[in-house]
Amino acid sequence: MSKVKVFIDNREVIVDEGTTILEAAKKVNINIPTLCYHPDQKIKGICRICIVEVEGQKNFSASCCTPVRDGMRIRTNTKKVREARKNIMQFILVRHDGDCLTCVRNGNCELQKLSEELNIKEIKYDRIVENLPIDESNPSIVRNPNKCIKCGRCIEVCHDVQGVGAIDAINRSDDLKILPGLYEKISDVACVYCGQCINVCPVGAIYEKEDIERVWDVLEDKSKHVVVQIAPAVRVSLGEMFGFKPGSIVTGKIVAFLKAIGFDKVFDTNFTADLTIIEEGSELLHRIKNGGKLPMLTSCSPGWIRYIEFFYPELLGHVSTCKSPQQMFGALTKTYYAQKFGIDPKDIVVVSIMPCTAKKAEAVREEMNSSGYQDVDIVLTTRELGKMIKESRIQLEDLEEVEFDRPFGIATGAGAIFGATGGVMEAALRTVYEKVTGKELEKIEFTALRGIDEYKEAAVEMDNMKVKVAVVNGLKNAKIILDMIKEGRADYHFIEVMCCPGGCIGGGGQPIPSTNEIKKKRIEAIYNVDISYAIRKSHLNPVVNKLYEEFLKEPLGHKSHQLLHTHYINRKN
């Protein structure tokens, strides 16, 4: 590729042809402000905040979408440029509900930050307050259109990454709005509640339905026995909200905090992740032996489940009937745990802390009450946990690390890696291999299945059987594999699907920003957690084995079917 020489603010920069002005400026540490730009998304060029002056040109150029030309002379910091940016910013601000002090994104808002950086001191134009209704129609996601700045990031992630298309830009001119198509509410359309829109929203226009107060309430209710479970992906991301570097592991601090605020027991979802492997692995072998529907698809990710229920219900027979680890945990806590410790299940409150917004909706699915009660009562996202920590004024960095409680705090490295794309498959292979061959698996790291790539596959020889597996993350990639299954081209036994790009570590409930760069760090951390465990195979988890001995008896047995397996709904209409 040929190189071009340009001058940005009188500094010479040599870059590849086709480089944008924005990228070229970054090379010399010139930081042009942006708003609609997102490092993981396509260039949109619509907010126009990033305009710069180009010598010999009458109009400004948007630096995000203008490639440099050889000899171009660019000025990013003239009075005219600064004034134009301020004007554009004011156009946005007059339509934005600027109630920052009570906003969910207070302190973590790109618009707020940009307003400060651009030194906005007045708003010259008439304020336009529309007071549009806030959409709280569903258990997971809230939309406040009064905050929306129409940057289009949520639309892109919903359409191009997830292939769902629940929201779109409707109308034109100043009447342009981002809405669930021609409907009023998100609950009216096929939204999977993945929350990826939340992670890319620069402002507080989309956020999870907050359930923090419900948790504070039950913690003060002396009649309740409140237990909490923490998903694998939460411990590798929460630290980001408190100044820890991405990829920091704060498991012990989270446990310490949750104990400090009064949870009766702090358990680990990694434990039921191990249990899932036993059930799901057994189901896979059962399907292979008995001519069941193959390939089998994983079922841990509730956004993915809603997706297939909406868009490919005819393939639901391929989905494992295993509940997700969150739901297995709830069902067991209100049965096995309640019996074992003599607690009336009606007094037990199960709280989960999840990287996910779809988990909130999963918990309230009608069929998720096999314990006789709603299996999981309250679901918080990683972000909500962060907010509780801030609200409590307990300093996370000061907390001494504490271990999980027993019995459901005992887990293996296999359960830990459920949080990253490829993790469920790797954990399953570690167990299935040993079950099938009766031999010890020497090399337990399936590196071909690791990493942020959208589509991964592997084949594992097990005695005289070659088990072929695939891993996809992001629903657009799930669609590809579903189409392959429909056309009979998916020559796999087992396919892991995670709804969110990168897996649960990139879930819709994770700290913002949640860019690919940050996700890679979280994935690294997940595999470090794996290594830190003495036991790294689910079938060697002593508590899981005890659970079968004392209560479940056998995988896929009667009790398992009752408590750990589920069915799905055709949501296509």
Add this chain to the structure above:
Amino acid sequence: MVNLISRLCGKLDPLSIYDYREKGGFKSLEKVLFKMKPIDVIDEIKKSNLKGRGGAAFPTGLKWQFVSMEESDEKYVICNADEGEPGTFKDKILLDGCPFQIIEGMLIAGYAVGAKKGFIYIRGEYPKSKELLIEAVDILKKEGYLGDNILSSDFSFDIEIRSGAGAYVCGEETALIESIEGEPGRSRFKPPYPPNKGLWGKPTLVNNVETLANIPVILEIGAENYKKYGTESSSGTKLISVSGSVVNKGVYEVEFGITLREIIYDICGGLIEDRKLKFLQIGGSSGVCIPADMLDLRLDFDEFRKHDIGLGSGAILVVDENTCVVDFIKVTSEFFEHESCGKCTPCREGNYHIVRILKRIAEGKGSKRDLDLLKNISDVMQQCSLCGLGQAAPTALITTMKYFKEEYEEHLKGYCRAGKCTFKGGVLDE
């Protein structure tokens, strides 16, 4: 007035292929297909110095060359017949008068740039013209002028007729392309330009109806003869649409070089009721408003450019002294507020604020600060908008604030010289 491009309009049955051939139709196509290489065709068009008639005045031959140089298995030719600029109705005359001539232009363009597929994007408000085009395409398919191996040559070309739901922005080439692709008509940023990446990401030539109507003529009479029409910088003729307070409204074909005064007073018979001319708006609602003392300007791309004027679509709106500048611009701005696609911030929000401020001024509630704001907004829109719509939307505002500043200032003091605006205490005119 001349009769070069429009010479067949009204002189034949628009759907009679016999009439068209009788009058020399398809001679250029035959010549091109059997006697010229694509590169020769492009050279001839370049030599003719033809510039795009849609508004941007980009050299047509150069655009063709860009498309022809792209290596791609598929390329497209789009005829932009989304004549949406207010006060412009010249493409309709060509489309209704002689659709075969435009299609012949497209065929030649397709041959020259290496495209096999063409689209005519016609505005939804021209249903009759659309029907006519559909019939014309059907006839040409039957007669072997469209489809595979046209006139038994190696060249194959097909045309589909498409139209939008009436959005003004769809006249902008990238929004038009989005619309053909089935997306809402919203502009894309450029580059990439359509000649490199257009319809479905393929190299695409987008030419205006009038531009394409010139093509068979140039190839018939030759670039040298064609250049005898017009001026050095602007060869050929231009179809102008004259409307407003003028005696003879209509579409006229004129040679470049004619003065505005000649157009208004000689061709169009002056203003109705001998009213006094206030200003002309050139090129439609997105065009400049120039005062009566600039009437001796010659219709010429270069001369216009010297005065920072774009010829645009060639619309001329004649406005007399009975019109209030503020009211006129308010109506113009309301049009753009309605037609902005809403994608980029300056255009989506700028038009809104311009309309609100102008309403305030028209109601006698304006202040000096409002004039400053108008200046701010229009500058930002012009310099920062994503596409031509937003960049050009405040043109009339900017030019009237330059040439009729005192009239805006009078409104701040509660006086409207045209008696159009009703002030404080009166009934407000919405």
